Amino acid sequence: MLVAVLGLTAYLWQFKRTAARLPIAPDSAHVAPPATGPSEQVTLYVAYDSPPALYARAGTIPLSSGRQERAEGVLRALLAAYTEPEAPHPLPAGSEVRNVFLVDPGLAVVDLNSTLANSHRSGILTEELTVASIVQTLAANVPGITRVKILVDGQERETLAGHADLTAFYDVGNVQRMVEEMKPPQ
Amino acid sequence: MRWSRLACLALVLLPAVLRADEKRITIYTSQTSYTLLVQERSGQDFVGLLEILEPLGSVSATTQGRTWRLRFNGHNSEFTDGASSAHTPENDINMPVPFRLENGRGFVSLTALPPVLSSVLGTKKVIFREAARRLFLGNVILRYSTDFNRSPSRLLLNFTAAVSPRIATEPGRLRMTFLREPLVPGSNLTQTFDDRAISSVSYSEANGTAELTVTGASPLFASFSNEGRTITLSTAPQAKEPPAPAPPPTVPQPVPTQAQPAPTTMPPPAAAAPSPLPGTPHRYFAVLDASHGGTERGEALSPTLAEKDLNLAFARALAQELQSKGVSALVLRDSDATLTLDQRAALANSAHPAVYIAVHTSSQGRGVRVFHALLPSAVSRGAFQAWEVAQAPVLALAQPTAGSIVAGLRKHDVPTMELAAPLRPLNNLIAPAIAIEIAPNSSSIEELNSAAYQQNIAAGVAEGILALRDRLESAR
Numbered sequence: 043m044l045v046a047v048l049g050l051t052a053y054l055w056q057f058k059r060t061a062a063r064l065p066i067a068p069d070s071a072h073v074a075p076p077a078t079g080p081s082e083q084v085t086l087y088v089a090y091d092s093p094p095a096l097y098a099r100a101g102t103i104p105l106s107s108g109r110q111e112r113a114e115g116v117l118r119a120l121l122a123a124y125t126e127p128e129a130p131h132p133l134p135a136g137s138e139v140r141n142v143f144l145v146d147p148g149l150a151v152v153d154l155n156s157t158l159a160n161s162h163r164s165g166i167l168t169e170e171l172t173v174a175s176i177v178q179t180l181a182a183n184v185p186g187i188t189r190v191k192i193l194v195d196g197q198e199r200e201t202l203a204g205h206a207d208l209t210a211f212y213d214v215g216n217v218q219r220m221v222e223e224m225k226p227p228q
Numbered sequence: 229m230r231w232s233r234l235a236c237l238a239l240v241l242l243p244a245v246l247r248a249d250e251k252r253i254t255i256y257t258s259q260t261s262y263t264l265l266v267q268e269r270s271g272q273d274f275v276g277l278l279e280i281l282e283p284l285g286s287v288s289a290t291t292q293g294r295t296w297r298l299r300f301n302g303h304n305s306e307f308t309d310g311a312s313s314a315h316t317p318e319n320d321i322n323m324p325v326p327f328r329l330e331n332g333r334g335f336v337s338l339t340a341l342p343p344v345l346s347s348v349l350g351t352k353k354v355i356f357r358e359a360a361r362r363l364f365l366g367n368v369i370l371r372y373s374t375d376f377n378r379s380p381s382r383l384l385l386n387f388t389a390a391v392s393p394r395i396a397t398e399p400g401r402l403r404m405t406f407l408r409e410p411l412v413p414g415s416n417l418t419q420t421f422d423d424r425a426i427s428s429v430s431y432s433e434a435n436g437t438a439e440l441t442v443t444g445a446s447p448l449f450a451s452f453s454n455e456g457r458t459i460t461l462s463t464a465p466q467a468k469e470p471p472a473p474a475p476p477p478t479v480p481q482p483v484p485t486q487a488q489p490a491p492t493t494m495p496p497p498a499a500a501a502p503s504p505l506p507g508t509p510h511r512y513f514a515v516l517d518a519s520h521g522g523t524e525r526g527e528a529l530s531p532t533l534a535e536k537d538l539n540l541a542f543a544r545a546l547a548q549e550l551q552s553k554g555v556s557a558l559v560l561r562d563s564d565a566t567l568t569l570d571q572r573a574a575l576a577n578s579a580h581p582a583v584y585i586a587v588h589t590s591s592q593g594r595g596v597r598v599f600h601a602l603l604p605s606a607v608s609r610g611a612f613q614a615w616e617v618a619q620a621p622v623l624a625l626a627q628p629t630a631g632s633i634v635a636g637l638r639k640h641d642v643p644t645m646e647l648a649a650p651l652r653p654l655n656n657l658i659a660p661a662i663a664i665e666i667a668p669n670s671s672s673i674e675e676l677n678s679a680a681y682q683q684n685i686a687a688g689v690a691e692g693i694l695a696l697r698d699r700l701e702s703a704r
Contacts, residue, residue, distance in 0.1 A: 094593065094645070164527035164535070165590040166665045167597050170649050200569070200652075204526055205588070207650045210604030210616060220602050220648045 079104040079115075086120050087178035087221075089131035089171035096175055096221045098182070099123075109184055113142040113150060116183045120175060121158075131171055134161035140195070142180075148188035149211070150180050159194040162203035169206035174217050181214040188214050253338065253361040254436035255280060256368045256410035263407070263436050266361065267335060272325050273361075274335035277307075277344065284349070284365075289334060296327070296334040300348055307334055316347035357412075360433035368410045372440075374419055374429060381425035383442060383461040387411075390456030392571065393440075397578050402448040402461060404440045411438040425463045447511065449579055452571070453563040455522050512558040513701070514550055514693060515581040515659070518543035519588050522566025529591045530673050536564065538589040538676050542666060545679075545686040546585070553694060573618075573656035582700040583629060583693060586654065586663040591673050595643030596685060598633050599663040600626040601654035619655045625703055626660035629696055633662060636692030640684050642669065660700065664689060 082105045087096045105115045117139040124133035137158035143151040162169065177190045190212045193199070199208045251266035253275055260283055267274045277298065281287040285301040294309040303317040309329035313322050321344060325337035336344050338358060345365065346354045355364040370391070375384040391411070393404035411431075418430040426444040433439065442448055446463040453460060518539040520526035526535025540561065547557040560575055561567055567575075576584050601619045613620065634644045654661040666685055668675035675681050693700075 091592065163592065165592045166588055166599060166649055166651055166663065167590070167645075167647070168592050170647070170651075173650065204520065204524070205651060207604075207652045207655075209652070210650060210655075212650065213604065216602055216604075216648075223647050224645070 079106045081105075084116050084119065085179070085182045086116065086123065087175045087182065088120070088123055089175040091131050091168065091171070094167055094171060095224050096171065096178060110142060110144050113144060113180055113184045113187075114139060116179055117142060117152065117176060120179050124172075131168075131175070132163075133158060133172065137161075144184070144187075148186055149191065150184065150187045150189070151191045151193060152176060152180070153193045153196055156195045159199060159202055164203045164205065166205045169202040169204075170220070173202065173206050173212065174221050177212050177214060177217040178221060181218075190214065190217075251361070252436035253363060254407075255363045255365065257284060257365045258368055259283070261408040261410065266338065269328060269335070273338045274328060275338060275341070277334045277336050277348075280341075280345070281348065289332075291329065291332045294329060296329050296332075298334065298348070303348075303350075305348055307336075314344065316344070318347040318350060321347050357433065360438070361436050362410075362433060362438070364410055364412075370409050370411045371414065372411065373414070376421050376423070376426070378423065381423050381444075381446075381463055383421070383426050383429060385429070385440065385459045385461070386454075387457050387459075390566075391459070392456060392568070393459075395450050395574060395578055397448065399447075400445070401441055401443045402450060404442075404450070404459070406438040406440075409438070411440075426461060429461075449512070449558070450575065451558075451560065451562065452565050452567060452575075453561075455565055456567075511556075511580045513555045513582045513697075514547075514557040515560055515576045515579050515584045516543040516547055516557055517560040517572055517576065517584065517586045517653075518562075519586050519663075521561050522564055524566060526588070527590060529589065529676065533673060533677060535589050538666075539587045540564075541677070542589065542682055542685060543585075543587045545682040546587070546689055549683075549686040549690040550693065553690060555690075555694065555697065569652040570656070573653035576653070577618075577656075577658050580704060581659050582697075582704045584654075584657045584659045584661040585689070585693075586651070586661070588663060588665040589676055590665050590667045593667045594669055595645070595667060596637050596688075597645045597647060597665040597667075598630045598637075599647050599649035599651060599654070599665070600630045601657075601661060602648035602650045603655050604650070613658075615656055617655060618658050619661055622658065622660045622703070625700065626654075626662060629660050629693070629700065630662050632696045633664070633689050633692030636690070636695065637685070637688035639691060640688035642685060642688050659704065 081102045084101055084103055084105070086099050086101055088099045089096050101119065103115060103119045105112050121133065121137050121139060123129060124131055125135055125137055134157055138155045140153040140155050142153070145151060162172065173192065176192070180190060181187050192208050194208070202208055251268065251273065252263050253266050254261060254263045262283055264275055264279050278287060278289050281300050287298070287300045289296060289298045296307045296309070298305040298307065305317065306315040307327040310326050312326045313320060314327060323336065323340035323344065325339055328335040338361065341363060342354045342356045346352060349365065351366065353366050370387060370389050372385050372387045375386065376382070391406060391409045393406045393409070396403045396405070413431040418428055420428040424445045426442060426448070429440060429442045431438065431440055442461050444463065448461050448463060451460050452458070518536070520536035520539060524536065526539065529535055529538065543559050547559050550557040558579060560572060601623060603617050603620055603623065619626065630646050634646045637644045649663060651663050654663055666676065669681070
């Protein structure tokens with residue numbers, strides 16, 4: 043028995059040492075939306091490239107009751123709209139929301155995956171549409187959110203794809219005004 | 229050890245919080261440069277040995293009584309509190325000032341650093357400029373040469389590697405402070421030029437930094453090129469002077485509030501360029517920033533067209549258009565140079581223009597999108613505007629400027645949109661800042677590369693700027 047305990051201890055210690063030496067691989071597992079949960083009416087602010095605008099679209103999706111899970115759920119539904127064929131504002135296949143963290147008072151931290159950022163089309167307007175749709179969709183469906191911070195793979199990033207600033211916190215009111223300023227091209 | 233990682237983090241963040249009056253030492257290596265605080269004890273300057281070695285390899289230390297054992301990259305050294313001799317992997321060394329042990333931290337005097345590091349690191353290439361507290365490890369030294377041109381006066385500083393100094397301008401001089409670059413001077417610390425506009429450049433170093441100061445009678449401006457290896461110092465151009473006023477009436481007139489030559493009974497005064505404040509030096513009216521550049525390509529518009537190159541072409545066309553209409557314009561990036569967003573903002577702010585235009589190109593959509601800043605949440609305290617919202621005081625002028633540019637483009641049959649955008653460095657500019665994103669007006673991306681299209685866009689934007697010229701000029 044003593045030999046068995048000592049042997050197991052030695053094995054666990056060796057296992058821990060090996061695990062500590064291994065590089066931590068980026069978590070590339072897909073994060074799936076909850077398979078169950080009551081269906082709820084949500085408003086997704088869907089971006090359209092041509093003409094460039096944001097449109098509120100009502101939909102029904104299964105959502106968990108928690109605020110954080112709700113935030114993640116609506117954003118995953120939003121990104122799903124962008125990765126379908128014939129999407130009005132195409133995003134790269136594999137674009138996902140890794141997490142949404144709600145920090146009181148009123149701050150939502152959205153962690154996107156690097157697939158979305160690294161392969162996002164580069165341009166002021168196209169990146170701005172993505173950012174605005176994320177901010178507006180969160181604000182419309184998760185009461186109390188006043189500011190949004192966007193990360194990529196858990197890290198701060200200077201821009202989304204070379205243009206839209208990701209170092210700042212997005213004020214929901216400011217983004218709302220920006221969306222209202224979007225006018226059809228002359 | 230977790231605390232060693234925290235120490236590394238502190239080393240990275242320390243430069244951001246060091247006060248100007250604190251003693252510092254800067255260490256330059258081929259991988260990185262970093263700055264540490266210097267502690268004064270009994271009239272001697274000391275620095276933590278562990279902190280110096282942390283960024284250079286695997287290091288740890290243990291204390292046993294008065295003995296401090298250091299392990300660096302698998303090799304052991306031993307120091308004793310209050311003792312001048314130490315045992316290192318290479319040999320036993322004798323330090324001019326005894327080692328100090330305080331709360332488990334080992335400190336060596338700055339004077340002892342070269343022999344200690346040479347032994348611990350196993351390298352002879354340790355150069356210590358002790359008066360300036362700058363320590364060079366390995367082949368890291370960066371040199372510069374000067375090249376002065378006349379007509380117009382221009383001083384080129386060519387560096388052996390890319391640099392990113394902090395630039396400050398004041399009347400009569402422009403100072404470049406090199407915080408991270410292992411810059412050393414040539415044989416002459418000061419070079420003088422027989423020129424009133426740019427009279428000299430001098431090198432100095434102190435407290436862990438190096439500085440180049442250029443003096444001249446005119447306001448000076450610095451621009452980067454050659455991927456950050458060349459800094460060109462030039463003078464801001466004189467604004468085009470209006471024609472001399474008509475002979476004044478014999479009855480004296482009251483001095484007007486606008487900057488116009490005041491009519492008097494005396495002969496016509498020499499015509500002076502309009503200026504809101506008497507004696508304000510002339511500056512570039514517009515700074516045009518060709519976005520991206522160098523290692524930052526921007527959008528790949530086609531297999532052969534990169535956004536950075538088209539941005540530069542449009543910026544040059546716009547500069548030419550403005551200058552042909554008597555408006556001085558500076559192209560901030562006039563080559564394929566890599567500039568950070570902060571560098572662009574700092575350079576543009578130092579030029580004190582009346583307007584800043586960032587130029588982008590895109591394959592998406594049609595026509596031109598004109599953006600003003602969408603400012604993030606930030607709090608400014610007292611008289612100082614937060615960097616993130618430096619644009620805030622002039623946003624009310626940036627918006628009509630964007631509108632005027634839209635109107636100018638529409639006169640040239642260019643489809644337009646006017647929007648706010650979360651786009652740096654617009655929010656860091658102290659002048660009204662606009663970004664334009666130019667897309668083709670047809671289905672062909674190649675249109676962006678056509679001189680005719682570039683000229684049409686430039687004409688439209690210039691028309692919009694000129695329509696607000698007086699208002700922009702009077703506001704700066």
